[in-house]
Amino acid sequence: xxxxxxxxxxxxxxxxxxxxxxxxxxxxxxxxxxxxxxxxxxxxxxxxxxxxxxxxxxxxxxxxxxxxxxxxxxxxxxxxxxxxxxxxxxxxxxxxxxxxxxxxxxxxxxxxxxxxxxxxxxxxxxxxxxxxxxxxxxxxxxxxxxxxxxxxxxxxxxxxxxxxxxxxxxxxxxxxxxxxxxxxxxxxxxxxxxxxxxxxxxxxxxxxxxxxxxxxxxxxxxxxxxxxxxxxxxxxxxxxxxxxxxxxxxxxxxxxxxxxxxxxxxxxxxxxxxxxxxxxxxxxxxxxxxxxxxxxxxxxxxxxxxxxxxxxxxxxxxxxxxxxxxxxxxxxxxxxxxxxxxxxxxxxxxxxxxxxxxxxxxxxxxxxxxxxxxxxxxxxxxxxxxxxxxxxxxxxxxxxxxxxxxxxxxxxxxxxxxxxx
Amino acid sequence: xxxxxxxxxxxxxxxxxxxxxxxxxxxxxxxxxxxxxxxxxxxxxxxxxxxxxxxxxxxxxxxxxxxxxxxxxxxxxxxxxxxxxxxxxxxxxxxxxxxxxxxxxxxxxxxxxxxxxxxxxxxxxxxxxxxxxxxxxxxxxxxxxxxxxxxxxxxxxxxxxxxxxxxxxxxxxxxxxxxxxxxxxxxxxxxxxxxxxxxxxxxxxxxxxxxxxxxxxxxxxxxxxxxxxxxxxxxxxxxxxxxxxxxxxxxxxxxxxxxxxxxxxxxxxxxxxxxxxxxxxxxxxxxxxxxxxxxxxxxxxxxxxxxxxxxxxxxxxxxxxxx
Numbered sequence: 001x002x003x004x005x006x007x008x009x010x011x012x013x014x015x016x017x018x019x020x021x022x023x024x025x026x027x028x029x030x031x032x033x034x035x036x037x038x039x040x041x042x043x044x045x046x047x048x049x050x051x052x053x054x055x056x057x058x059x060x061x062x063x064x065x066x067x068x069x070x071x072x073x074x075x076x077x078x079x080x081x082x083x084x085x086x087x088x089x090x091x092x093x094x095x096x097x098x099x100x101x102x103x104x105x106x107x108x109x110x111x112x113x114x115x116x117x118x119x120x121x122x123x124x125x126x127x128x129x130x131x132x133x134x135x136x137x138x139x140x141x142x143x144x145x146x147x148x149x150x151x152x153x154x155x156x157x158x159x160x161x162x163x164x165x166x167x168x169x170x171x172x173x174x175x176x177x178x179x180x181x182x183x184x185x186x187x188x189x190x191x192x193x194x195x196x197x198x199x200x201x202x203x204x205x206x207x208x209x210x211x212x213x214x215x216x217x218x219x220x221x222x223x224x225x226x227x228x229x230x231x232x233x234x235x236x237x238x239x240x241x242x243x244x245x246x247x248x249x250x251x252x253x254x255x256x257x258x259x260x261x262x263x264x265x266x267x268x269x270x271x272x273x274x275x276x277x278x279x280x281x282x283x284x285x286x287x288x289x290x291x292x293x294x295x296x297x298x299x300x301x302x303x304x305x306x307x308x309x310x311x312x313x314x315x316x317x318x319x320x321x322x323x324x325x326x327x328x329x330x331x332x333x334x335x336x337x338x339x340x341x342x343x344x345x346x347x348x349x350x351x352x353x354x355x356x357x358x359x360x361x362x363x364x365x366x367x368x369x370x371x372x373x374x375x376x377x378x379x380x381x382x383x384x385x386x387x388x389x390x391x392x393x394x395x396x397x398x399x400x401x402x403x404x405x406x407x408x409x410x411x412x413x414x415x416x417x418x419x420x421x
Numbered sequence: 422x423x424x425x426x427x428x429x430x431x432x433x434x435x436x437x438x439x440x441x442x443x444x445x446x447x448x449x450x451x452x453x454x455x456x457x458x459x460x461x462x463x464x465x466x467x468x469x470x471x472x473x474x475x476x477x478x479x480x481x482x483x484x485x486x487x488x489x490x491x492x493x494x495x496x497x498x499x500x501x502x503x504x505x506x507x508x509x510x511x512x513x514x515x516x517x518x519x520x521x522x523x524x525x526x527x528x529x530x531x532x533x534x535x536x537x538x539x540x541x542x543x544x545x546x547x548x549x550x551x552x553x554x555x556x557x558x559x560x561x562x563x564x565x566x567x568x569x570x571x572x573x574x575x576x577x578x579x580x581x582x583x584x585x586x587x588x589x590x591x592x593x594x595x596x597x598x599x600x601x602x603x604x605x606x607x608x609x610x611x612x613x614x615x616x617x618x619x620x621x622x623x624x625x626x627x628x629x630x631x632x633x634x635x636x637x638x639x640x641x642x643x644x645x646x647x648x649x650x651x652x653x654x655x656x657x658x659x660x661x662x663x664x665x666x667x668x669x670x671x672x673x674x675x676x677x678x679x680x681x682x683x684x685x686x687x688x689x690x691x692x693x694x695x696x697x698x699x700x701x702x703x704x705x706x707x708x709x710x711x712x713x714x715x716x717x718x719x720x721x722x723x724x725x726x727x728x729x730x731x732x733x734x735x736x737x738x739x740x741x742x743x744x
Contacts, residue, residue, distance in 0.1 A: 106531050108538075166729055173462050173534050174728055177671065181721035184668075192714045317664075321542060328535065381553035390546035396539025400532050401524050 012050040016060065019043035024068050031076045034355045040072065041347065048336070065242060070235050080234040084306065086346045087241035088299050093326040093342040094248045094335065095295030100324065101333030101410070102261060103288035104268030106176040108320055109163075109183025113293035115190060115315035116159045117152035117300025119200060121145065122310050125210040131198045142213035148301045149244075156297025157290040164289035168282055183320055190312040205311025209304050212240065237306050244302060248295055252335050255291065264288055265333075318389060322349075325392040328399050331406025340408055345395070349388055356384035427705065432579045434701045435694070440585050440654065442693025443592035447647035448670030449677070449685035450599060451514070451640030457616040457680035458636045461522070461530075464537035467667020468544035469514050469641045473506035473648025474658045475548055478561045480505055485564045495568045503591060503649050510645020513544075514637040523630075541664075548660035560659045563652045588650045595646055596686055599639065603682060612636060616680065665717065669696070672724040678734025687735060696720055 005011045023040035030036055047060055073080030092114060099107045123129050125145065129138035167178045194202030214236065217227040255261045263284045266274035275281050304310045322345065330341025360375075360382070367376040399406065448470050455463040480502050484490045490498065521540045525533040552559040569584040603609035614622040615632045623629045651666065652658055669692060677688025700713040727734065 104531075106534065166725065170728055170732075173530065174675075174732075176531070176534060177462065177668075178725055178728060180668070181724055185718050185721055188714065188717050192712070318542075321538060324535070324538075379553050379557035381557050381559065382550075387546045387550065389542040390550070393539040393541070393543030393546070397521050397536050397543065398539075400528075400536040400539065401521070404528065404532055 006046070006050045009052055013052050013056055016043065016047050016050050016052065019046055020060070020064060020068060024072065027072050027079075028075055034351050037072070037076075037079055038347070038351065040068075041343070045340075048340075070238060073234060073238065074231070077234060080238055082347065082350050084234070084238050084241050085350060086343050087238070087245050088303055088306075089323065089326060089342040089346045090245050090339050091241075091248045091295055091299045092323050093330070093338040094245075094252050095292045095299075096323050097292075097327050097333065097335070097338040098252065098255065098264075098295075099288050099292035101327055101331075101338070102256065102268065103264040103285060105168075105285060105288060106173070106179070107289075107292070108176050108180035108317070108324070109186070110179075110292070110296060110323055111315045111317075111319040112163075112183040112186035113156040113159055113296035114300040114303070114319070115186055115312075116293075117156050117297030118304040118310050118314070119190065119206075119300075120152055120155045120297075121148045121301040122206040122209050122304040123199065124148070125305065126206050126208060128198075128201060128206045139210050142210050143215075145210065145212040145301070145305055149298050152297035152299075152301035153294040154297075156293040156300065159297075160289040160291075160293030161286055164286045168285045168289075180317065180320075183315075183317060187312050187315050187317075190315065200312075203311060203313075205309055205313075206304075207309035209308050209310070211305050211308070212236070237302070240302060244298060249335060249339075251295075256335070260284065260287060268333075318392070321392050321396075322388070325395045327406075329395050329407060331409045334406060334408050334410035337406050337408040337410070341406070345391070348391055353385045353387065353391070357386075360384065427702070430701060432576075434697050436579070436581060436585070437701075438694035438697030439690065440588055440693070441697055442690035443589060443596075444647055444651055444654070444666065444689070445670045445673045445693050446686045446689025447592055447595060447643050447650070448666060449674040449689045450596075450682065451644040452671050453674040453677070453679055453682060453685040454612075454636050454640040456674070457682075458612065458633055459522075459526075460680075461533050462537065462671065463514075463522075463637075463640070464534065465517055465521075465540040465544060466514075466640070466644055467663040467670075468541050468548070468660075469510050469517075470644040470648045470651070470667060470670075471658065471660060471663030472513055472544070472548065473510040473645025474652040474662070475552070475561070475648075475660075476506045476509045476645065477502045477649035477652045478563050478658060481564045482561075490564065490566065495566055498566075499587060499591075499653070503646055506645040506649035507642035508645075510648065511638040511642035514641025514644070515634050518634060518637040545660045545664075552660070560657070563656045563658070565656075569653065584653050588654050591646070591650055595643060599643065600682065602639070608632075608635065669717075669720050672720055672727075675724060676727055676734055678736040681734065681736050684734055684736035691735070692720060692723065695723065 005015055020040075020043050023036065023043050026036040027033075027040055044064055047057070047064065050057075052060070069083055070080070073083060092110070095113075096107065096110045099105050099110070123132070124138060124140050125148065126139050129140075130136060163179065163182050167175060167182075170178060190200045191203055193199040194204075200206065211233060214227055214229065214232055220227045220232075263274065263279045266277065266279055267281065267284060271281065303314075307314075323342075326341035326345045327338045328341070329344060330337030330339065360378070363375045364378050364380075365376070367374055369375070448466065451466045451469065452463060455461060455466070481490070481498070484493070484498060517540055521536050522533050525536055549559045552561065569587065570582060572580040572582045574580045601609075603612060611622070611627045611632050612635065614625065614627055615629055615636075619629050622632070648663070670689065673688035673692040674685045675688070676692055677684030677686070679685075696716050696719065699719045700716045703715060703719075704712045
C-alpha cells in the first residue's frame, strides 16, 4: 500500500512531508526517546525512496538536513553528535567505495589514511609540534584548520601512493593482507613514536587540538544571538561535515562516470583485458588509492578538530572493517549504498547498541525479574555496546552469502569484484 | 655497546625464538593447508586458534575447581587439555567451512575472504559473549601448575622451563603426526590430490567436499593445539589475543611458500627467531630508541618484502592464480 503511494508523485510528496514533520514534532515532544529519533531517520529513508520530482526532492533534502536536523540537534545534543558521526563515516565509506567498490582493490587498512589526516592537524593544531621543532610557534592559529583540510588531502594521498607503489603488483587477497599490515604499522607507529622524538605522544594521545574559528561570531552578535561555543560548535561542525560530505558525493559522482571511473571498473572486472585496452594499470590503481585516501585524510582533520583529543585507539583495524562493512551492506560501488550503509552501521553502533546497554543496565539496577530470573544477577561484563565486532562480522558474512551486491546495488550491473584484481 | 651482553643473551633469545617459531608453525599449518586446497586465506583461523586456548583454560579452571589439578598426573592433564582443544577447534573450523565458506566456493575470489573476515570478527565477540555470561570476565589466566614452572639451569645464564620443553615436544609431535598423515596415508594422498586439481581428484573417486572438510578439521586441530600451548606458555588470553599471532602465522606461511606444509614449518621457525632477535636486540642496538614494540612492524615489513621480491616464499611452491 505504502509502496503504491510512494510511486505516485503527489501522494508521495504529501506522505514524506507529513512523515518528516510528524517525526520532528515527535522528537520535540519526547527529546530523549531514541525510537522517535529513529522514526525521523526512517522518514529520511522514505524521502530517498519516494518517487518525487527531482526539484522537490532536492528542496526536501535541503530542508531536512539543513533545518530540521540542526533543530533536533539543539533539542538533544546527542542527536547532533550522531549526525556528525554519520557524516564522518559517510565520507569515509565514500572514499573506501572508490578503492574497493570501483577499482576492486580490497583495502583492509583504510583507517590508516584517516589517522594520517587526523594526526597531521593534531600535531600542528596543538602544542605538540613545539616538541618536534622547538620554540613556541605552535599551535597554529584556528584559521589554519581550513588549510589543513587540504593538507590532509595531500598527506593522505601521499601515504596512499607510498603504500600503493610497492604493493600494487600483488593480487587480490595478498593485497588485502598487506594493506592490513600497513594499517597496523601506522597504528603501532602512532603508539610508539613518542621516542626518540615525540611526534605522536604515544598512547596518551594529543590534546588540546584547535577547533576551527567561529569567524561569524560578530554576525551572530549583531543578530542578537549569543555565540556560546558549546552551542555553536556542534552546529558548526555539522555544517562543515555536510559540506565535506556534499563535496565527496559530488566528487564520487563525477569520478564514477569519468574516464578514470570507467578505467577503474574495467580493472575491477578484468585486469588483463583492461590492460589490453590500453589502460595504464599502475597509474590507475595508484590514482584509486590516492583518491580514496584523500577523502579519509580530510575527514581525519575534521575528526581531530571535533574530538579535540586523539590517540591511536581511534584508528584500529576494527574501524577499517567497520567502514568496509558499511559499503558492503550498502552495496559495493554504489554511492547511495555507501551513504545508507554508513548511516545504518553508525546508527546501529551509536544508538541501538548503546541504547540496549543503557536499557539492560536500568533493568539490572532495578532488579527486574523475567521468568523467575532476576536480572540483577546478570553478569556486569555483558554490555551490548561493546559488541560492535559481532555486528560487523554478521553484516559481512550474511551479506556475502545472501546479497553480495548490497542493499542498494550499483546501477551498472556487474560481477562483484572481478576475480583477478 | 656492551658486546658481552649481546653474546650473553644469545642462547636465551634463540630458545625463545624457537618456542615462538613452533607456535607460529603450528598456526601457519592451518592457513597453508586451507590455501593449498582452496586458494583462500582463512582469515578466521586466528580465532580458531584462540578458541583452542579458551577450551584449554576452561578445562584447567574446572579441573582446578574440582581439585583434580593436584591429584592427576600433570602430563595426563596436559594431554587431555591438548586433545580437547584440538577437537573443539577442529570442529569449529569444519562448521565455519560448512556455513560461511562452502556456499561461496564458486564466487569471485574476494567474496569468501570478506566472509572470512566477518567470521573472524563474529567469533571474537562470540567468545567474549560466552565468557562474559559464563565467568563474567573475558580476560582469563591459565592456572599455574608448579611442575610446569620448574626451570632447568643449563648454564649460569640460560635456563629452560618445563612448560617450554612441553611446548617444544608437543609441537614436534604434532608436526611429525601431520607430516606422516599427509605423506604416508591414503587420506593424505587424497588431500594432496585435491590440492593439485579438484576436478581430476573427483574423477578419481575422491569426495572433494569431504576432503575439504577434513583439511579444515586438521588445520583447525593444529591451530587449537597451538592455542592450548600458547596459553600454557604465555598464560594470559582474551578473545582478541589471537589476531596478531594469526597474522604473523600467515606471514610465516607466506614466508615458507603458502600451500607448502614443510614451508609453513620452516617459515614459522624463521619468523619466530627473527622476531625474538628483533625484540631483544633492536632496543640494545639502537640505544633504546626503538624498543621491542617495533617487532610487529618488523614482521609486517618481512611480509611485504617477501610478497614483492619472492612471492613464492622460501620453499618456492608455485602460487597459482585462480583463472
